[in-house]
Amino acid sequence: MYDPGQCPSANLSIPEGASGTIIPNNILNHSNSLALSKKNHSSSSWQYILSTDKGHLNHSVNPDAEQFYISDSGLTIKYAYEGLAGEYQLVHQQNGSCVLQFFLNIPVSGRRHDCAYAAVGLAIFLVLCFTVCICRKRKRRVNDITQLAGGLANGFLPPGSPEVQESSADPPRRENGNSFPHECNPETNAFLP
Incomplete structure (x- = not known):
């Protein structure tokens, strides 16, 4: 089709989210019909994007084609995004000779990185908050169980336990210095008379 060594080449860069001219009018108006293709790196084949005919644009069904338009300065990208980065070639449709080959670089904006870092930071913060809460x-549960176990071992429940709520107007009767009016048989747990 063409000898890549004889085709003019260039490196172009358009920041993410910006617009920019990739092929100037002096090249577009130089020929009747030009085709722009992008290299598919997985198959190493060239994928047709669009064609121009005397400064008029003919889009293909390729979704990337909608990002290109003819401006006063030439073939321009409306909105640069990472998917547009790659190797392109512009060839004469009549004989397939190369007019221009270029690599388009789309530097990612700092704002996008800032948003990504903020999202990761927020996720880490939420995980830490959840961990601290758990x-x-x-810890509260262990403290409550420890306090309850200590109280039971000493023969009383901690204050505020529902089982201990006594009315100050009606204190429990005490006989023979015991907390209860009758003693229990340790073998049967029955009250002794």
Whole structure:
């Protein structure tokens, strides 16, 4: 089709989200019919994007083609995004000779990186908050169980436990210095008379 060594080449760069001319009018108006293709790196084949005919644009069904238009300065990208980056070639449709070959670089904006870092930071913060909350609940539960176990071992429940709520107007009766009016048989747990 053409000898890549004889085709003029260039490196172009358009920042992400910006617009920019990739092929000037002096090249577009030089020929009747030109075809722009992009190299598919997975198959190493050239994928047709669009064609121009005396400064008029003919889009293909390729979704990337909608991002190109003819401006006062030439073939222009409306909105640069990472998917447009890659190797392109412009050839004469009549004989397939190369007019221009270029690599388009789309530098990612700092704002996008800032948003990504903010999202990762927020996710880490939420995980830490969740972890702290779980740890505090477990610690409270362990403290409550420890306090309850200590109270039971000493023969009383901690204040505020529902089982201990006594009315100050009607204190429990005490006989023989015991907390209960009758003692229990340790073998049967029955009250002794």
